[in-house]
Amino acid sequence: MSAQGAAHKETPKETFYRQFQGTVANLQEQINHLANLSAVAGERHDTIEHILTGISRLSNEVADAADYVPAYDQRTYSQALKQLTDQLNEAQAQFRPKSRFQFKRRNPPSGGDAMADRKNDARYMLPAGGQDKSSSPSAVTAVANANGSKLSSEDHKDSLSNLPSVPAKNYNEEIAKDSTDSRVRKPSFSTARDITLSDHEKLHIILPLSASRATSAGALTNMKGCIVDMSVPTRVCAGGAPFASLALKNISGSLIVAGHVDGPVHITGLRDSKVLVVARQVRIHECENVDFYLYCASRPIIEDCKGLRFAPAPKFHSADKDESTNMWDQVDDFKWLKAEHSPNWSVLPEEQRITEDVWKDKVPGHPGAGLDDILSTVGIGAEA
Template sequence: MWSVMLNKNSVKKNLFRFIKLGVAFELGALAATYGFWYKVNRNIDFRFYLHENYKFVLDAYYKIGETIDPEYKGKELDYDYWVKTGKITHSSAKKYMLRAMDKLCLSNYNNHDPIDRIIKRQLQRKKTEEKNNLDFSGSEEIEKFIEAFNQKQKEIEKEFELAETLDHEMLSDHFSNLNELIQSLQKFYSNATIFLRIYDKKVCQATLQNLQIKLKELENRLLPRKKFGFKSRINKLEKDDGKKNGTSIKNGVKSKISLISHNDKLIEEEICGFRHKNDEILFLTEEEIEKKDVLLENLKNCTVKLYGNPTTIHMTNLINCQIYSGPVTTSVFVEKVKNSSLHLACQQLRIHETTDTDFHIHVTSKAIIEDSQNVRFGVYNFNYEGLENHYKISGLSKEVNNWNKVDDFNWLAADKPSPNWTILTD
């Protein structure tokens, strides 16, 4: 009996001994595994292996995710975005993958939150891209964009050829349509800059610039400015303000002032305006500018007021001038204007080679600037008797005013505003 009891005790002791040895072995193995991983993870050769083989390690990571959750879509959503678009380099993709593996290993395998967050993040990114019509990625999408861009360019080129065959009366509307097509193509390109390669961007920018140049050359050739001559019929009305020789002081500077109504009118019946004037106040009445083109050229330190409804206005070489105009039926063209203030209402406004100038405008389409710097835009504020009637005659809608929407043909980046124009604060 005693022998049986001794045998049972020895069995228990041996059993406890084996359990202790097993636990010790497990702890030792765990410590050894951690030590091995700690050393390997900091080993240069191992890190080099990860760098060179990150795609295969990445595939292993996705297999782990699929094992944990059969519906895991990480590979489908991430792999194409990382590898095909080239938006993440080998090194950054490796770091991103290692961080994701760490989160996966440290989380509870029964809890799929880390995977869900990855999927939600990718789906949200996809929705955002679709919303902005930027669902392009990879070489196939770039090729689709280039094909569409070239197709739109060919359509514009055909419109250029059509302009050669149109009657003179139809050219103005045709050129306006061409300008809108080029603006649309520019917007199409701007929306795609986020995924285009540097080479593709340079080609598209060069194409857009060539189209603009061709449009300007074609317009100058087929729809040139009317030639004109001046005849001088000076009728100065000196303002008697108690000073001799009609001089007055404005802004602390003495300047001669001439009040002119019928002076320096152009011989051409459909064109009127002023040119080669310094330090004068000039104005034209409703009867003088109705259904006519107005030309203002080579003016310095002048104030010009146009009380009425001209068809178009052309301004060239103005320095330190104040220009006020009633509603213009079609377009206003501004070129080489410096240190001036312009108050205009029109359908289209095109500004070239202009600097340090304020525009107070009412325009029904976007204003266009080119080769211009430090131009500022505010709301049209010229008021005079008969303005409401002139709005009706011009056909301008008072409800549509794009005074703060400006296209800069020298600034094609979609993600940053042009530094060449700003909004007036006062």
């Protein structure tokens, strides 16, 4: 072998292609084996959730690779992901129960039969000497004039505004009432203005890209033993939109992947949890024994806290940010005014940090790994 051949090093573009092909092949194999999985105990459902998460992750990685993958190749990768999604949809369609009742379409009568039917139909009967104007383009106008009130465009708007409003969808109620055996929930929030999650226990909640329509504000309240991942709809490179603001309150024994926030994040009353957030400003109040993985463009502020540990956000979640502007370890304790370092917070040792591969591969979930397994992997005990 020549020295030149031995010295060849795989380029980032080649590495991405190889890894992409391998992941797609693995997901295709899982789709092909769905029919062999049991629907009992949620085995098939969990595998489908894992496949969907894998496709979403690949989509994010394609967007992240824009620096070294040409636009043509990106379109090819996107088309491959679309085909993969279509294959999954076709496979899922085979498992859906067929409806027992279907309307039968009546063939319209033809020729003279149609005219005879119309002649005998009271809806088409006219007064003597009358003329059928139902097919005339001006029939609606004529009816309006006959009533002495031709509808203007403003009248039309008023008539629409008087219609009863459709009540907003209660996504929290939908999450709580989900009857599947799986603890995974993926509320769309496609009809909401903001994202509010509250009063949940022992659930793995993953927000899909459709939730990006509701990121004007976000709030998580009263969560226990949960995993909440809001990263996908808040990542611009994935087609999402960052939160304008975010509030986390009264959360214990949970892993919160809060995603990207353009404005402030207010965190109050958290216990025994892990939080990942990419934000402009972070304020933390009355929290205890919480690990924070941050990208913060300003100095994080803590107040009335103890046992807090800080680490930089993993690159998988902050690839579009400049590491040199991250002030994750420049924490201001407003209740500690002495010159020496505050005893209420510390830097999380590197060997104790959640690794990149865990954030990327374990936290989103995979077949065979339940909620408690993932929480245990990131160092959150079942007793929390």
